[in-house]
Amino acid sequence: MTDLPFRVQPALDDENRFFWTSGEDGVLRFARCSGCDYWLHPPAPYCPSCGGRDVAPDAVSGRGQVWSFTVNHHPWDGSTDPWNIVLVELDEQQGLRLTSNLVGCRDDEIEIGMAVQVTFEERDGVWFPLFEPATGEGSA
Amino acid sequence: MDAVISGIGQSAVGRRLGRSGLDLTIDAALEAIADAGLTVGDIDGLATYPGAFPGGPPGFSGPGSPDVHDALRLSLNWHRGGIEGSAQLAAVVDAAAAVHAGLARHVLVYRTVTESSAQAQGRQGIGLSGGGGAPKMGGSLQWSIPMRAYSAANWLALNCHRHMHEFGTTHEQLAQIALNARRNAQRNPKAVYRDPMTLDDYFASRMITTPFRLFDCDAPVDGSTALIVSAPEQASAVDHPVARVESVGTALRGRPSWDQFDDMTTMGARDAGAMLWERTSLTPADVDVAELYDGFSFLTMVWLEALGFCGRGESGPFIEDGHRIALDGELPVNTHGGQLSAGRLHGYGFIHEAVLQLRGEAGERQVAPRRGGHPEVAAVANGGGPVAGSMLLVREDGR
Numbered sequence: 001m002t003d004l005p006f007r008v009q010p011a012l013d014d015e016n017r018f019f020w021t022s023g024e025d026g027v028l029r030f031a032r033c034s035g036c037d038y039w040l041h042p043p044a045p046y047c048p049s050c051g052g053r054d055v056a057p058d059a060v061s062g063r064g065q066v067w068s069f070t071v072n073h074h075p076w077d078g079s080t081d082p083w084n085i086v087l088v089e090l091d092e093q094q095g096l097r098l099t100s101n102l103v104g105c106r107d108d109e110i111e112i113g114m115a116v117q118v119t120f121e122e123r124d125g126v127w128f129p130l131f132e133p134a135t136g137e138g139s140a
Numbered sequence: 141m142d143a144v145i146s147g148i149g150q151s152a153v154g155r156r157l158g159r160s161g162l163d164l165t166i167d168a169a170l171e172a173i174a175d176a177g178l179t180v181g182d183i184d185g186l187a188t189y190p191g192a193f194p195g196g197p198p199g200f201s202g203p204g205s206p207d208v209h210d211a212l213r214l215s216l217n218w219h220r221g222g223i224e225g226s227a228q229l230a231a232v233v234d235a236a237a238a239v240h241a242g243l244a245r246h247v248l249v250y251r252t253v254t255e256s257s258a259q260a261q262g263r264q265g266i267g268l269s270g271g272g273g274a275p276k277m278g279g280s281l282q283w284s285i286p287m288r289a290y291s292a293a294n295w296l297a298l299n300c301h302r303h304m305h306e307f308g309t310t311h312e313q314l315a316q317i318a319l320n321a322r323r324n325a326q327r328n329p330k331a332v333y334r335d336p337m338t339l340d341d342y343f344a345s346r347m348i349t350t351p352f353r354l355f356d357c358d359a360p361v362d363g364s365t366a367l368i369v370s371a372p373e374q375a376s377a378v379d380h381p382v383a384r385v386e387s388v389g390t391a392l393r394g395r396p397s398w399d400q401f402d403d404m405t406t407m408g409a410r411d412a413g414a415m416l417w418e419r420t421s422l423t424p425a426d427v428d429v430a431e432l433y434d435g436f437s438f439l440t441m442v443w444l445e446a447l448g449f450c451g452r453g454e455s456g457p458f459i460e461d462g463h464r465i466a467l468d469g470e471l472p473v474n475t476h477g478g479q480l481s482a483g484r485l486h487g488y489g490f491i492h493e494a495v496l497q498l499r500g501e502a503g504e505r506q507v508a509p510r511r512g513g514h515p516e517v518a519a520v521a522n523g524g525g526p527v528a529g530s531m532l533l534v535r536e537d538g539r
Binding site: 005006007008009010011012013016041042067068069070071072073074076077083085087095096097098099100101112113126128 | 277278285289294295302347348350351
């Protein structure tokens with residue numbers, strides 16, 4: 001890995017700490033209703049699907065597809081090198097999406113619909129869930 | 141709603157005017173009050189978007205309502221300011237509702253920006269403009285900023301790209317929004333960018349975040365727009381037509397989220413557009429002029445679909461070649477040049493222009509319906525992503 005890009009850190013609290021530290025063991029987790037298995041993102045203490053109040057983090061496969069992407073050229077954070085931003089829809093549930101970055105492929109190789117899998121970039125105790133082109137089978 | 145826009149006013153609009161937001165606001169407010177046939181003492185309501193917003197983007201908020209209240213020594217029965225709600229239009233909708241409910245008779249509504257002066261160093265990402273290192277990000281912004289999606293430009297580029305993927309929308313079609321805006325701005329003496337723009341110029345402008353180029357992004361300016369929302373009786377007290385609030389669209393039926401919304405190609409505009417037509421017997425075919433938010437060019441396309449001027453996914457072919465949305469087209473759009481070329485007055489430039497068009501006071505850019513006379517119905521839309529509001533205005537003659 002070359003130099004890591006600038007990143008704003010999330011402010012961790014009791015609701016989001018599990019998400020931003022989940023990658024410590026290489027696994028991506030989302031909040032999930034224990035009653036009906038609905039995935040909730042962002043985390044919330046109420047299941048809009050069944051009305052349940054028993055919500056806890058649970059592991060996902062980390063696989064999904066690029067729902068959309070953009071290659072940014074404006075130096076918002078001072079960096080003059082272009083970077084990509086991808087919107088990934090996870091395989092587990094329609095509409096369960098993360099805004100993220102795609103690594104391990106050139107920006108001009110990114111396509112909507114391409115299969116991706118999670119990978120993590122650790123910075124000061126936060127594991128940023130990024131994505132890379134999927135290997136093997138089992139994705140969209 | 142039983143409410144009319146009885147008067148409008150606007151300060152100087154330009155790049156780096158070097159005047160305070162309050163100073164510009166007073167200019168706009170006094171002009172609007174006089175235009176409505178009123179005096180400062182008649183104003184009993186005050187509303188603004190977003191209100192004082194400490195820590196917000198530089199030059200974004202303008203003065204809060206207490207500052208204007210005190211400067212004009214208003215005596216108020218109703219007042220509000222705030223950023224949550226149905227986009228920038230929320231302050232106008234609230235004012236109309238307050239008048240309708242009898243809480244106030246004449247509400248001064250304003251939106252002021254000094255973003256050009258404040259951003260003289262260039263536009264920066266949200267949360268990065270304070271200096272001294274970026275703060276940690278909480279709340280909803282934690283899902284975008286740490287992933288280097290720093291700006292609405294990035295977020296809406298994702299929506300636009302998805303639209304292109306699903307519907308085959310082209311870069312040439314997208315360009316028509318910017319080209320149309322610039323053509324119209326050439327007929328607006330207050331527009332900040334009036335030099336002719338060709339398709340080649342558009343494609344030569346630098347890339348911001350694919351597929352958005354610089355000319356897809358609106359132009360920060362300094363300026364203030366004010367309007368007076370009055371009880372309907374005021375129509376008989378002024379010597380010009382007024383704009384009656386025929387309907388509003390304040391709905392947000394999907395999730396209030398930039399990345400979890402069910403349909404990424406329309407988002408909140410879909411709901412605010414649908415509600416507008418649920419509250420009126422008029423139809424999209426009755427609209428003579430459409431002033432549709434263009435903080436980014438793509439948003440005007442979203443609003444064309446959301447307000448039913450074309451079908452879902454059909455805005456690309458609808459604006460092909462630009463003829464249909466031109467001043468002499470079947471649906472003139474962003475007749476003053478939009479925020480892309482007239483300047484980012486953040487929603488209120490569209491309201492101001494809609495009222496001017498309905499009153500027949502738009503000068504060289506006045507729209508003339510094919511049936512003759514002045515426009516009778518104007519559609520106004522503000523916002524993008526999960527933040528959206530719309531309004532239908534109908535001309536009513538004065539005394």
